[in-house]
Amino acid sequence: MAADLLTPLPCSNITLLALIALMLPLLSFLLNSGAVARYAWQASIAACFFMVLSSLISMIILVHVWNGTTFHTRMTWFVLGETGHTIGLFIDNPGALMIFLVTFISLLVHLYSTQYMKDDPGYQRYFAFLGLFTFSMMGILLADNLLVIFVFWELVGFSSYLLIGHWYHQAPAARAAKKAFIVNRIGDVGFILGIAVLWAQFRTLDLETLKEAMSSSSIQGESWVTSAGIALDTRWLTFMGLGIFMGAVGKSAQFPLQVWLPDAMEGPTPVSALIHAATMVAAGVFLMCRVVVLLDMDALSVIAVTGGLTAFMGAIAALTQHDIKKVLAYSTISQLGYMLMGVGIGAPGAALFHLFTHAFFKAALFLAAGSVIYALHQYAHRHQLAFDAQDMRNMGGLRAKLPVTFIVYLVATLALVGVPMFSGFLSKDALLSASFGWSEAMASEGHRWTYIVPVFAFTTVVLTAIYMGRQVLLVFFGELRIKGPADGLKESSHMIKFVLVVLGLFSLGIVWSLDPFDYHASWFLTLMPIPASSVPGLEVFVLDTARANALDSHTVVGLISIVLVLLGFGFSWFKYRPRASYALGYQGRAGFSFLEQLSFKNWYLDPLYRRLIVNPLMSFSRAASRTEKAIIDKFIDVTGVGSVIFAHIVGWFDRAFVDGFVNFSVFFAGKVGVLAKSFQYGKIQNYIILAVLSTILIILLIL
């Protein structure tokens, strides 16, 4: 199949540069894990330096692909039968933007961590794993082949496991790491099966070749037939799309697999910023943008609805959390839902745009939250106080103590909520318009249920404003709820402030578009190619109509979203303002209504899964172990004992009745006697005799 397309492609300067940018973090991993403990600090500085190089190289690459050129280098990895598996680097505009994003944010997090983690006994290990993570993440972005993407995909999960479990001696961190990996594995199995369908159909996993092959396949009746004549039922086309999507559901924490991300907050905060907000969790979105041209209408619709639903569910769960990082975690789930919804509704460009703006403002939020936590930790340490430094019930009034952190937090919040002039407004507006346009187009085809997607999307706008308003009010306004001395609560080092300010600047709308009210003017979206999907049976015109609708409605949608944001903020101020009863009684707050519980416990998904999946699985497992002992081994033991008893009976029969064969009888009984004894003493010779005799007996019986 398309063998000529799979020829090796030579290396170009750009792909060579990309390879170097990819290898630098790996080098950092090796250096940091191999360095002598005494040189841990120097090794971490080297790691930062490698990341500087890597981001510079990414910038060079970005400049070269800006005009739409793509670079592709490929070689044969291994040969199986007559088909070769290839491995290679592929760089286009989205890919180049992504590697820049990852290396740049990774650099900032490296810098931040040199301060944040400086007293941690696992400092060296931490930097090693950051390197491993960055390497794996870059691999996903640069790989040209689904199998290779999958390799890095799982490595990312592995480094995430290591970093969540950084404080492994704490039971919750150990549990969270395990949970994250297993839940991701569930998604990965779907990914593998999606790959398996593509392999069975096209005999290649090279993405560029797959695109060609997909467009030359066709739907004939109920079957999906390739140009080489291989046919599968059309359901497998949808299955394939949903399988790959399942991978994204796991990694990007979408319903129903979003349960791991809140727990992952047990990891160090810079890790939460890099991995569990800005980059790794966005890998699912990037992957779906890569493969969107392989998805059929049913798969796309499922993705749209799942994304919309997750956006809504995450926002609801964020409303009532007390842990400052948990609010942000649920918010991340919600925003990732938006992005995947974007993929499903045929607006992958907008999805990537939101991925970018979100990466910056969410990293800013997490690192600012880290700055708050760090400051409170230092404060607690200085005055010998014991309280949970992540619990917002212990915060309040930090605006005056941590001014830089506060301003960055505020800017990033406004970006997240989608206030005009800030980055999030642009990308969210693009997504909201697209969702509206899509459901219009789908409804005109008779799918009126698709309005559920924009309903979710717009509701989430209000909810986002409410929970972020709540958080800012409860953390930074009012009075500090922890009783303690007034001094000693202050901003952390300059390095931390520097990183925060950089991220804050990227949250401003002006960086992304000269006209802060119109996302069409954004340079980012002009770089995004509109995917020319040619999946057989795909109703392309619906997606085209959807795009046209979005273009028409975007002004109205923008206005509506501004109104919704104001509504949300208004509600927030009304309920959570410093002198309101909620804020006054917040420190000791415990009692919950059912609805609050539903939100606080994330829709009771964890207990639900425990009851529906984990407990039955453990019962199955115990049943298997009982089967082992009570049935299989019992059978073996009984057979063994039975044959001894049988031999005794035969021996007795011989002794008592077979007088004519005295000699034989003596001989045989003697054997049986030894045999019986042997079972008590375990002599090997006798077992051999037993076995031989049994064999002869069996043969005699058969004959």
Next chain:
Amino acid sequence: MLQHHILTILIFLPLASALVVALLPKGILNLSKGIALGVSLVQLVLGGYMFVRYQPSPGVHNINGFQFSERIDWIRLDLQGLGKLSTEYFVGVDGLSISLVLLSIVVLLVGVIASWSVEDRKRGYFSLYLLLNASIIGCFVALDFLLFYLFFEFMLLPMYFLIGLWGGPRREYASIKFFLYTLLGSIFILMVMIGLYASVIHPEATAVEMGLVGAGEFVTGEIIAEVQRLLQAGEIPADQMVKTFNLVYMADPANLVPGSFLDNDAVRMVMNYPARFLAFLCLFVGFAIKVPAVPVHTWLPDAHVEAPTPISVILAGILLKIGGYGLLRTAYLIFPDGALHYAWWIGLVGVISIIYGALNALSSQDLKRLIAYSSISHMGFVLLGLASLTAEGVSGAIYQMVSHGLISTALFLIAGVLYDRTHDRMIENYSGLAAQMPQYTVMVVIFFFASMGLPGFSGFIAEILVLLGAFGASTINGLLPKWMAIIAALGLILSAAYYLWTIQRMFFGKLHVKIQHGNNLPDLGKREILMLIPLAVLTLLLGIIPSTVLDLVNDSVTTFVDVILSTGMKNLQTP
């Protein structure tokens, strides 16, 4: 010179050394370790030579296609009415066996190093170990069924004693269970071997017997074809037929005596069942016990739990692979019709082993038992890959054998490290070991993740190939339904679950050891690192550059799949 005798040296060097060790005078018994190590090192060098000199080529069903081959007539007997018996000393390797021979050499070397602390009855231990070494290598290179069977049976004996004399508290029960199980398997194999012997002729020797060529003259391909034509036409009198145990001749349907017990054409029925299918089943059961496949697997957990560490290593690292290899070399190649007919069932057994083994691992309380069940689960992939009869599936099956050989070796060493220190392997008795034994924990994390198929390690390549093959089989040859691959993939989640849960319970959390003398937990020693690091490097190498093994295997696998599919279809179509 070396080219043609290298395999013989590989087999007889340890055999002769076993004798030497057995005869060592009391004063210099310490030498026994050194001899065992020396033998393994020489084998390593020879293995390296073979790896470099091996030319990828099919082999499989082409009698001249084997490399490093040595072929000598061994026993010729005139059995009068039953024709003439011929067995050969015929050894050689092709893509199906070379990687397993190399694997055995590596694992046997690791086993010697792991045995370094054996002080109890050293002479007996190391002479048995060397005997085991010889029979393992012999098994992988033998191309004559009788020779193969001899080596196969010869492995049982040292294994039985090594578990029964140097094992744990319940060693007697375990070793007898092991012995009876495998003996049962051997009986099945023996029955088929005898049946086959009665049904297959040696075309070259028959030509000589018929007087078509003179004794000692070269027998050309045309003459062989002529003999085969005459045979199929029924024109060779029974007393001129020379029967053979040669595995390669057995795989060629043209050598089957018409009307014989296992002939294609005269579908002989035994208890209303075609004899050839029955014969395939017997071989399958015989080797499935070795693999081991559910439900004939229960000897394995007991044997592992009671066996001393180095013997567990050999057992998991190599002996299980002989089951898989036996299926490839005998059952599949000789009875391709059976392989096609039972593909669905073999796939099912594979899938059940994957899931059932993983479920049992999940509820295991004993670290070594957990690893033993994970072996059952991972060996299920071998059966699934074989059943698919696709290039990916069969390569994946062989790759899985090599990969599992390396990884399970390391895993049992890891279990041994803990057992050496505390004589306790219960998972619940430990927590937070990472704080006390950081290097050990690093190794555990590496090999647990390698075993659960993390990309970058060899297990991933093996499992993904098997899954691709099993899934693709439905469009390529229609042998397996798609749901089998889907269920098998769920095994990946389960293996993540039991390994990660174990890491969480034993290594993470607060340090706490609930056993007496539990405070004495030094980190890895030099010898332990010396064993684990090379294994880690090899698993990584095979995970990143799969062509290291696949290039050796590929031609043979392609031929294997073609031959099985074409011959099998043809055999099935003849009434």
